Amino acid sequence: MTQEPLLDATSIRKRFGGFVALDAVDIIVRPGERVGLIGPNGSGKSTLVNCLSGAITSDTGTICFGGRAIEKLPAHQRTRLGIVRTFQIPLPFASMTVVGNLTIPLRFAAHHRPDGGQGESDLDQALLILEDVGLRNKAHAPSAGLTQVEMRKLELARAIAARPKLLIADETMAGLSNFEVDEIISLLLKLNKQGIAIIMIEHIMRAVMAFSQRAIVLVAGKKIADDSPDVVMNNAEVVRAYLGE
């Protein structure tokens, strides 16, 4: 029996001047689902994430999250409802320590959820999350001096601290080594087991194949495929988009 979708976005359009970034894109995510979002550079993936999270407003289209229409809500309210995204280029709060970075979403997002935030202190919760991502030993280090992979983990940790129902991981693995990629995949799988739905945006195909239950392909702002990864990978149009004619 199919569940009520957690995220139900229909007909999302976005233009920048004369350039059409998104052309009537629909996307559905069910609770606890693992979705991969792929497509060539410039196909609109990040724009879609920005529209879903509220960083920009789409021109047309509706976005329903947990049964609520959210397309008019500012980004911080969407985060509080449980739709959380990471940034392709990590944006840490440079003046704060690693653990300090996590107290922000804990205080401003998690506290507003009926099931999140209360109980243990913010600091304890933050340290637990850092433990999960493998940054516990850097908890009190300034966030400005981290390595690339540590910054990516911090991005993820910060997103986790907001207690998401849906986590959108925007190219968290770009440029990482094989080992590091596996680390992130297992981290995301662990989160998923806790019931968090995840949209993974990646170019690293083996990660998408290993992780996703369903794959969505965007090309030039249009959705051209939405199916299980095996089917999508054999789709002629998808192959063409990635490899050329």
Place this chain on the structure above:
Amino acid sequence: MVSPELLFNALLTGLFLGGFYAAVSVGITIAFGMLDIVNIAHPVFIIMGSFIAYIVNRNFGLDPLLTVILATPLFFLLGIVIFRFYYAAFEKSGKGSLRGLAFFFGILFVIEVTLLLAFGVDYRLVQTSYIGPNIGFKHIDLPLRMVIPFVGSMTMVTGLYVFFSHTFIGRAIMAVAQDEFALSLMAVDTVALRQLAFGVAIATAAIAGGFLIVIQPVDPSLGREYIGRVFAICVLGGLGSITGTVIAALILGTVETITSTLFGPSWAPAVSFAALLLTLAIRPSGIMGR
């Protein structure tokens, strides 16, 4: 009641004033619109140009417009020096616009106070053959001291427009304005381009200064009046668009002059603020904004 002739004259004067405002603002169109450098000290560079024209005119009798044209290379170099300093101190570390803003605010202050100390609070004016006489036909009576700066301003602005849209370097600068990262990956020296553009922006201040002192007497604190105006024009026109700047300047000049005619000159500054706030509230990208 105001006669239609008076109103028509006000309209024409306003257009001429607007043309001049375009010359004043184009430096910010370049610096802020294209280079993202919030040089709020720009009006004070214009005043500096006016005072240079004044000194030369008083001591040597040289025409102010000629003076500032000769001063343009100096201002260009000054612009480059300031950019180098600004870049080394602020942009490289990416510390954000707060420090850059405060830096230019400090510069605004230092230059204005220097002028005050050197020249005092009095208004200064220049003597030329074309300040005073009007040209007119039928009911229209146009002061030559407005017409000539208008013609000069439009020439300069048009020249800049051609530069940025049709020359190689100009278009390279516009490309930098749009996507600096991509260009730097293509081994283009984006810093040098931006440096050049900022030099051009400051150079326009020299010329605008010459026009200013022809139009009206100048005192050291006049720059402050122009800060609101200039940014209102650039925002209304759409940041980075020279065409937009011209259109917005003409509109603002006209509305200001008509307001002055109907309600008195002391209300003029309020016009630009209202324009600025309305633009920011309704359509922040401006008239020609992308």
Place this chain on the structure above:
Amino acid sequence: MTRIPSWIWPIIIAVLVFAASRVVKNEYYMFAGYVVLQYIVLASAWNILGGYSGYVNFGSAAFFAIGAYGTVVLDKLWQPPLVVAIFLGGIVASLVGLATAYLTLRLRGVFFAIATLALAIVLQTLVVNWDYVGGPLGYYSVRPDSIVGFPSYVNYLFVIMLVLALITVLVARAIEWSFIGRGLAAIRDNELAAECCGVPTLRLKVFATMVSGGLMGMAGAPFPYYITYLDPNSAFSLAYGINSIAMPLIGGMTHWIGPVIGAVLLAVIQQVATVTISSELNLMIVGGLLITFITLAPNGIVGLFETYRQQRLERASP
């Protein structure tokens, strides 16, 4: 031994200064001290928005003048006790802050900064055209000869400003240490990330602007009685604008003590310079110091102190 919480110190110092004011007979110190205290208020108030969130307000003079001219209006209408004028001035200034903030804070910080500058210029235009408060000619307020409980009215003004300074510093500290302060810090570090972490950025920025503007308005309210002749040029003086920025910057913007240090330092320098050299030159000193610090020591004196302390710690533990 329990640590003394840091907010006790401003109270202790304020009490000491108050005690001194009861004893010192020379009114010059009251006059000069008033200016220093006024700048402590302006600098600390500015820093609540500028230092904590990174949004620069160039129009401090506007908020200050709202308080000053508010008092002028009240003085003509009704002559209420000064405390009432201060309160009302703060409210009006705060509302103007709300309007400006709401209109411009959804855009980049740069536009807010420009709008505040334009605001100051335009408010000055309005006041110059408003004959009720004297227009360009200014307004003479009659300073009462005496007031119950204080040796002189000037002394009373000094104490009023002392209380305002204490309130401002305590408010700044309270905000800095609260979740609001953390949210503002997140906004300063990266506003987009803050918004996506659930921080209600617009609401916090508007709040900070209202508090900041309101406090500045309160600082301006007693001014007409202090200076007795108020004209638009002195009420809207650019000195307020540049000092409000320079003092927190030079003192240090991330800690509530920074603006206090900067205010005391710069106000004293300017007083000395005005008396010994000239009043224009002392503004140039401020401008020069601003440029110097912003280039070389952007974290201010507090920052320099922190760096020094950090280096000593690092040297102590190899």
